[in-house]
Amino acid sequence: MSESKGVFGGGLTIPTLPARWLYRIASTHAFTERGLYLNLGYWAEARTIDEACEAMVELVGRTAGLTSADEVVDVGFGFADQDIYWTRRFAPRRIIGVNITPGQVRVARERVRELGLEERIDPREGSATATGLPDACCDVVIALECAFHFDTRERFFAEAARLLRPGGRLVLADSIPTGPAVDPWRHPLRALLNDAVRAALSVPRANVYPREVYAAKLAAAGFEAVRVESIRDQVLPGWSRALFEDPGLRRRLGPVGWLLRRMSRTPLHEGFDYVLAVARRPSTETVT
């Protein structure tokens, strides 16, 4: 499916469920037994969903090269488990979180307060595409498994370029539906079902494109040293196995679990990539 066209080349479009509604329905149903993680996990060495979610957070923190000198903006932080992890592991100077789901922000603020980390982590309600934060306010912007929801991912790239100081780093772990898995003219019902799952999972049609286009859009937003690497094989097989074989995960997921299991049986899933993307705001040039 091209960015802007509907299932039948623009004729039929299923409206995308807003992400804050999806996560309102999901409430505090999370993937992990400990904490409230909501990512598919990095399964290179992990054996359980808890280990895999934390391994993903570790991978992103290491890829960002977080240090005690860094001020970080973390968009789509879920319930802030990742910010708590990075604060303990890498001790960045400060993390400002921006999340569209009010219920998650409430829980995150409460957890941060209970841990006495208010000076270090500041979870706020807001949109990744219009954070309201000042220009050049941070050294690192992170989006861990959330940019596929943004309206649009491209607008977020522009916002991240604005927020970063010269030389600052952008890191994303991102699930990307890459395009048409079925021909809508030959298999109209399957195509419609796929599109319905996309819409129900709050993925705007404009965010559907392969990783080469992803890299080109980062470069077009003014980033340099762009690297978009597929880590699909370390993410999706492990996640799918857990989804079908871990009864605890299924129970915790509640209604969202049905949707995810349904999706993993559709060609939409085969058309999915999962990437680790890194880019740098140029040190000298002005980003427009």
Ligand SMILES: C[S@@+](CC[C@H](N)C(=O)[O-])C[C@H]1O[C@@H](n2cnc3c(N)ncnc32)[C@H](O)[C@@H]1O
């Ligand atoms: C799949 S969850 C990932 C949560 C967390 N990063 C983790 O790994 O556990 C996606 C997150 O993105 C947030 N989100 C979706 N759209 C957003 C937007 N436009 N701006 C900020 N956050 C958004 C959701 O509220 C949710 O917290």
